[in-house]
Amino acid sequence: MPGWSEHVGTAVALPRDNIDTDQLIPARFMSTPRAQGYGNFLLHDLRRDAHDALDETFPLNTCPDASILVAGRNFGSGSSREAAVYALLDAGFRVVIAPSFGDIFAANAVNNGLLPAQVTPEVAADLAELLASGPREMTVTLESREILCGATRVSFDVKDGWRTKLINGWDDIDLTLDHAARIAAFRDDRRSAAPWAWPRRPGAQYAR
Template sequence: MEPIQVHKGKAVVLDRVNIDTDQIIPKQFLKRVERTGFGQYLFYDWRFQADGADNPAFELNQPEANGASILITGHNFGCGSSREHAPWALYDYGFRVIIAPSFADIFYNNCVKNGLLPIRLSPEETELWMERAKESQEEITVDLGEQLIKQNGLETKFEMDSYWKQMLYNGWDEISLTLQYEEAIAKYEHRQSAVNK
């Protein structure tokens, strides 16, 4: 997993609430077993019309959204079923940071475990960054170490659990974290094998 320490990127606004995992990645695209390749189906029912053509009204299809790596959206993002495919699709599409007033708990955890940084801000702070992203195409800097979002003099602190922060900052999944204690585990196993002889 790639570490996230300081991320700079363009933001796109999806000003909707209660976006569930079925909207993020519709069920008909869940047959793949790899983690990659889901980005093309992200928000499929919104991004595309019935004939498969791009929906020109959808936010991610606007020219200014091209290349965005920060998604700013409404509360309760990622609600619905607990499918891990939702963060896979967001990551594969190119997003690395998601800013919202609230997230579904399981979705939030799945994001962190898959290298996406979910940031909770107050509704007022989220609205402020939505407006900023709509007004300016300038990159936003997200500093995980400082827990700070900034752009042109506007700065907002965010909270994050120290465990999840450590995982994202170092690019660790749970196996990587366990391997940090490999030497201690080996010593313990050696002692136990000696006791059990």
């Protein structure tokens, strides 16, 4: 996954609280292989009417080029489905700005290069207000943790480790394998100090 340090894109507001991952991608789409693209599943049932037609007034439908989403509190709560992040990415989003995020969603986002940019409720409301009349260009800078929209410049929060990872585009598995010797030593120590932590009836031997 490529790293990035600054993103310039079109921002759209969806100022609703508690957009859970079941709304971001309904479960019935999750058996689809990723290669087929998840963009059309994003907020599928909110964007469409009962006859599956796109609701022209829904914010995301007014701006198919948007790459920055300004949302309400507790964005991405609920299910751990990483497919919610795939749906955002495949629909073109690189940044979600919200007052708070579901813990698992935020980790999944960072693992895929999508920034969960946390702002205060006041800043989120101000940004949504700026977008009330329609989408606008925004610049999001990881190093300075700043969002620029016209003359408005605000700060966002993201954990240090997550920021570093986004900038470098790190793959955690590669990083972890650098510690293989320490992991092996830890495993051996645990095996002798806590043999009860291993399943009594071996799992793998029962494989069919």
